[in-house]
Amino acid sequence: MIDKLDFLLALARECHFGRAADACGVTQPTLSAGIKQLEETLGVLLVNRGSRFRSFTPEGERVLDWARRIVGDARALREDINALRHGLTGRLRIAAIPTALAMVASLTTPFRARHPNVQFTILSRTSIEVLAELDNLEIDAGITYLDNEPLGRVNTVPLYPERYRLLTSTGAPLGERTSVTWAEVAQVPLCLLTPDMQNRRIINRLLNRTGAESRPMLESDSMIVLFSHVRTGKWASVMPAKLAETLGLTQTLRAIPIVEPDEVHTIGLVIPQREPMTPLTAALVAEAQRLAPALSD
């Protein structure tokens, strides 16, 4: 039963019988049969199929809701008992938005000191993807904006406020200033994240509000790309203060506060709303709560 519900979750992720089967480590006929068996025992069609996967029926969506709970709890059970036997072990899968990726180290490092046998998988994702994968049990926790889009059935731990800086070099336009306005930033050619990232959407909104047209000269989904371009001294970017500090400023590389408005967004840990938490998640939350005071400006 639980494995069949797991099949359904995989199908929801992949929208493709073959790939879902691969993800579950079974062959496609096995997964097909599993789904069909679910449909038979429940007496309803769960998946709208043509000659390929189309969508879930309303009943299918409902079953998915339960499947998330049940499969999640079954995993939590194993993890819980494992923790009783061997202390905290296993793998924590964390997805973070690109602008938060650099701060993950300040969460994982003290965590690892406390629990040396826990392995990590850190993924770079958009804020949308973070929430979707949290729902699908693909990740254990996310790090994303807490105050922008609706979050869904999750618990949150605030970590730090995201404030914006113009990252540029002395000698470049605005490079000598102690603060700049968004209107001024809008005049500078920028390297920014791609528009599917919420950080970019926030920056776009702030830039557009000034009336000026924003002119991103370079887009990337990787903060490394943006930062390495700025380090050449020939490019500028807008990024969160915390990130700029973490990546390292130099005498010529400056992070200039952007005002009018001095907008702030809260970044935090997001975990599934499950009671009780899995031991790994609980430990991560504890670590986040320890870390938060040190990060809040």
Add this chain to the structure above:
Amino acid sequence: MIDKLDFLLALARECHFGRAADACGVTQPTLSAGIKQLEETLGVLLVNRGSRFRSFTPEGERVLDWARRIVGDARALREDINALRHGLTGRLRIAAIPTALAMVASLTTPFRARHPNVQFTILSRTSIEVLAELDNLEIDAGITYLDNEPLGRVNTVPLYPERYRLLTSTGAPLGERTSVTWAEVAQVPLCLLTPDMQNRRIINRLLNRTGAESRPMLESDSMIVLFSHVRTGKWASVMPAKLAETLGLTQTLRAIPIVEPDEVHTIGLVIPQREPMTPLTAALVAEAQRLAPALSD
């Protein structure tokens, strides 16, 4: 997996491999193998066995906690999908304390008018048993005291206040009074519930507080027995006002308010703390909430 967890729940109820197997509709070796398989996949001993069932290990207790959740959710899933297909069907298992048994009809009757295809099982239980069986998923809901013993992980819906009456006949001692004190009641030979019932413990406490020795001449675990004795005109009892009214008073059979103190306890519906509720439970809660205003004095 889920069936194995169900085996474990049955074992927790019965504390006996053979009876647990019966309860699950399998033979004892099958259940034994199921438990053993659970122990192997989790890698821990769950049950302390001598030559017979002794107890659960701490890990076993933990697994039981999860099993209650997971098995409960799996049932809720089926019920939920069933409700989508055929409307509300199935069986609601309700356990009530004896003094609340008569009022169950005022809950089930309007419920059945709304949902004609739902079947009921109504059980008479002590307040302790109600909570235990709620935990073990043996019943869907309980009706018991909300304000006395610690309730555990449940949600509650208050139904009505329980006030105490001396049930006796005109002509008997105190039979003509419009109110009596607990001290006076203590002097009368009474028919009362057995001491494992919380109602009896409450009455005992109130009687003892007067300093007098209470003298129950007849004990039973059935309100029918108590009431039918009182109806002969030769016996008296203490019972909740609501119950006396429901069973029917006559010109000679009187329910006299007992004061000093005029103690009140709240009776209510108790359901497992599960989010979301099963459709049947949700409907029952809705019915209880509709009913409560009419019952509150």
Add this chain to the structure above:
DNA sequence: TTGTTTGATTGATTTAGCCTATTGAAAATG
């Protein structure tokens, strides 16, 4: 048309689940 993708189908094989019957050990009983 022809090749590709995708999910259903088929048939063989392995695995898991369950039962009956039995055993062994501990409790209960006389």
Add this chain to the structure above:
DNA sequence: CATTTTCAATAGGCTAAATCAATCAAACAA
């Protein structure tokens, strides 16, 4: 203390379920 009873584990055998590799059919795309 001997005997009986109770209880859970074990053994052996059967059946149903699960899974896989291979194939098929429908829908698209080129």
